[in-house]
Amino acid sequence: MPAAAKSYERARTMRRALTPPEARLWTAIKNQRLGVRFRRQHPIGPYILDFYCPQAKAAVEVDGLMHSGAERAAHDARRTVWLAQQGVRVIRIEAVAVRDDLPSVIDFLQAELTGR
Numbered sequence: 001m002p003a004a005a006k007s008y009e010r011a012r013t014m015r016r017a018l019t020p021p022e023a024r025l026w027t028a029i030k031n032q033r034l035g036v037r038f039r040r041q042h043p044i045g046p047y048i049l050d051f052y053c054p055q056a057k058a059a060v061e062v063d064g065l066m067h068s069g070a071e072r073a074a075h076d077a078r079r080t081v082w083l084a085q086q087g088v089r090v091i092r093i094e095a096v097a098v099r100d101d102l103p104s105v106i107d108f109l110q111a112e113l114t115g116r
Contacts, residue, residue, distance in 0.1 A: 021062050021095035022050055028102060029060075034110050044088065047079055056113045057088050064095040 018026060018040070029038050029051065038060070042052035051060040063076075080090045091112055097105050 019062070019064065019095070021064065021098040024102060025051070025060075025062060025093070025098050025105070028106055029109070034106070034113060036113055044086065045082065047083065049083075049088075052088075053113060058113060059083060059088050059090045060109065061090060061092050062095050062098060063092050 022040075026038075026040050030040075036053050036055045039052045039054070040050070042049045044052070044059075049059040050062050052058070053060070061076075076092075083090055091109070093105055093109075
């Protein structure tokens, strides 16, 4: 199976297994509730983005505890650089913020994506 096909299959599997913060955020942003369309678990190159807004060329990543280690932080930094080279801006949201203060997260995303 070609690499691209594997990425799409993996993304399809991941869509069925969102983390609780990802599922909560998806419920809040799907169906153009922020005025822009999102795709969840969207593959771009070798990476699968939590959420992707093609209109704004922006990735929204929900970072939980696993992103706090040095090795994972280095991986995330490489990934962000690669995505920037593709013209994709990465917006990182802490999972705890989605859990504890979703309205502020939505306001932040609205401002980041629409410039308001």
